[in-house]
Amino acid sequence: xxxxxxxxxxxxxxxxxxxxxxxxxxxxxxxxxxxxxxxxxxxxxxxxxxxxxxxxxxxxxxxxxxxxxxxxxxxxxxxxxxxxxxxxxxxxxxxxxxxxxxxxxxxxxxxxxxxxxxxxxxxxxxxxxxxxxxxxxxxxxxxxxxxxxxxxxxxxxxxxxxxxxxxxxxxxxxxxxxxxxxxxxxxxxxxxxxxxxxxxxxxxxxxxxxxxxxxxxxxxxxxxxxxxxxxxxxxxxxxxxxxxxxxxxxxxxxxxxxxx
Amino acid sequence: xxxxxxxxxxxxxxxxxxxxxxxxxxxxxxxxxxxxxxxxxxxxxxxxxxxxxxxxxxxxxxxxxxxxxxxxxxxxxxxxxxxxxxxxxxxxxxxxxxxxxxxxxxxxxxxxxxxxxxxxxxxxxxxxxxxxxxxxxxxxxxxxxxxxxxxxxxxxxxxxxxxxxxxxxxxxxxxxxxxxxxxxxxxxxxxxxxxxxxxxxxxxxxxxxxxxxxxxxxxxxxxxxxxxxxxxxxxxxxxxxxxxxxxxxxxxxxxxxx
Numbered sequence: 089x090x091x092x093x094x095x096x097x098x099x100x101x102x103x104x105x106x107x108x109x110x111x112x113x114x115x116x117x118x119x120x121x122x123x124x125x126x127x128x129x130x131x132x133x134x135x136x137x138x139x140x141x142x143x144x145x146x147x148x149x150x151x152x153x154x155x156x157x158x159x160x161x162x163x164x165x166x167x168x169x170x171x172x173x174x175x176x177x178x179x180x181x182x183x184x185x186x187x188x189x190x191x192x193x194x195x196x197x198x199x200x201x202x203x204x205x206x207x208x209x210x211x212x213x214x215x216x217x218x219x220x221x222x223x224x225x226x227x228x229x230x231x232x233x234x235x236x237x238x239x240x241x242x243x244x245x246x247x248x249x250x251x252x253x254x255x256x257x258x259x260x261x262x263x264x265x266x267x268x269x270x271x272x273x274x275x276x277x278x279x280x281x282x283x284x285x286x287x288x289x290x291x292x293x294x295x296x297x298x299x300x301x302x303x304x305x306x307x308x309x310x311x312x313x314x315x316x317x318x319x320x321x322x323x324x325x326x327x328x329x330x331x332x333x334x335x336x337x338x339x340x341x342x343x344x345x346x347x348x
Numbered sequence: 349x350x351x352x353x354x355x356x357x358x359x360x361x362x363x364x365x366x367x368x369x370x371x372x373x374x375x376x377x378x379x380x381x382x383x384x385x386x387x388x389x390x391x392x393x394x395x396x397x398x399x400x401x402x403x404x405x406x407x408x409x410x411x412x413x414x415x416x417x418x419x420x421x422x423x424x425x426x427x428x429x430x431x432x433x434x435x436x437x438x439x440x441x442x443x444x445x446x447x448x449x450x451x452x453x454x455x456x457x458x459x460x461x462x463x464x465x466x467x468x469x470x471x472x473x474x475x476x477x478x479x480x481x482x483x484x485x486x487x488x489x490x491x492x493x494x495x496x497x498x499x500x501x502x503x504x505x506x507x508x509x510x511x512x513x514x515x516x517x518x519x520x521x522x523x524x525x526x527x528x529x530x531x532x533x534x535x536x537x538x539x540x541x542x543x544x545x546x547x548x549x550x551x552x553x554x555x556x557x558x559x560x561x562x563x564x565x566x567x568x569x570x571x572x573x574x575x576x577x578x579x580x581x582x583x584x585x586x587x588x589x590x591x592x593x594x595x596x597x598x599x600x601x602x603x604x605x606x
Binding site for chain 2: 209210213214215217218220221222223224225229
């Protein structure tokens with residue numbers, strides 16, 4: 089039977105090695121962004137796949153979340169006769185947290201897995217080796233377009249998600265909870281600050297980077313046939329989720345940590 | 349013509365963790381000649397090939413391509429060296445996301461910056477060369493049979509008219525007739541180009557057809573090398589067992605030893 093301390097040590101060392109490999113992969117990918125050639129056509133294709141195709145799922149998530157949030161805040165606020173806080177809390181919660189985080193998680197579920205599966209299949213069928221023998225750098229051809237597309241597209245998606253989320257709250261607030269439409273919009277605009285929007289976009293760009301990085305890293309390095317590709321897909325989604333939530337916490341503390 | 353060997357390996361070793369795959373491979377392929385490496389599964393054939401291409405970095409030893417040491421090249425220098433190579437992969441390794449003609453023209457468009465219209469013309473010509481009609485060019489690789497995929501892979505390997513072509517198990521998974529068709533195509537294409545070729549296979553019919561010389565790899569070392577006509581009188585028990593496909597012999601002894 090193995091020594092428990094040895095097992096813990098092995099897991100710790102393996103984790104450190106994995107972090108090292110991931111950091112190295114990320115550094116190589118970032119260096120390749122500034123090292124031509126950049127395959128803009130592939131980046132545009134990826135923007136379409138990531139952005140346009142994710143719109144329905146991200147939009148619906150934001151709509152339902154905004155609506156449910158308005159309902160909950162109304163119920164909670166009514167205990168203190170503070171129903172009027174609904175628009176302000178909805179817009180802050182959506183723009184600062186729920187829009188980017190839920191949008192990021194939904195896109196991670198869709199896109200990281202698809203990237204890992206595609207690149208993983210290319211790896212096990214030797215298509216990535218074939219790229220190299222055809223004088224094409226696989227990082228430039230496969231990874232950089234995905235990173236660029238995700239970093240550019242996620243902020244746009246989250247912007248749309250924020251608008252739809254606020255709209256969801258507005259519909260429930262005015263149609264079901266009896267709030268005045270004009271004052272709802274006025275309070276929403278008054279509560280929203282530039283820092284909220286900027287932090288939302290910064291979060292989205294960072295989340296986009298992690299989504300593409302995790303999908304590419306696990307797919308690019310997958311081994312062992314169909315089982316390896318399946319494992320890469322799962323690892324890509326789980327690690328993207330964790331990094332999104334961790335990055336969200338760090339950015340929130342940095343941007344809003346000093347506010348009373 | 350230069351007498352420098354096109355490919356020269358000496359003392360190449362490669363291990364994956366505790367598993368030593370290559371234990372000092374020495375090989376030399378003269379310009380314009382065809383060498384076939386035979387050997388069982390897991391003996392280091394594919395690793396040898398990937399070390400030459402730079403897809404794997406050897407732990408020790410020297411690999412020279414056209415007289416240039418390639419084990420310590422920068423990325424830019426390696427890209428230049430790779431432009432001398434064409435390769436037919438075991439499973440063809442065609443890009444699923446591209447139509448057949450773009451697969452064939454890939455190296456010309458991405459590697460050499462050729463215009464798409466010019467590259468397509470060459471791609472269709474190469475497809476014709478391997479017995480495929482131009483309408484195949486617009487199909488997706490997934491719509492092709494295994495034999496057709498190999499032909500497209502061969503067309504891609506010769507599209508840029510490389511100086512060196514590698515064939516990784518070119519007939520694996522094909523019926524005997526299609527395997528012979530592929531072998532004939534390889535011989536014809538290589539003769540057309542005057543290329544130096546290195547093939548790895550365990551199909552003896554294929555080896556006899558496409559080789560000038562044959563080398564046998566066993567446990568990470570080249571244990572025999574000679575002209576293809578001499579393989580039946582090699583006097584090497586390992587080679588004899590392998591080419592006759594006998595279950596019993598020194599190779600089995602090695603497998604069964606504790």
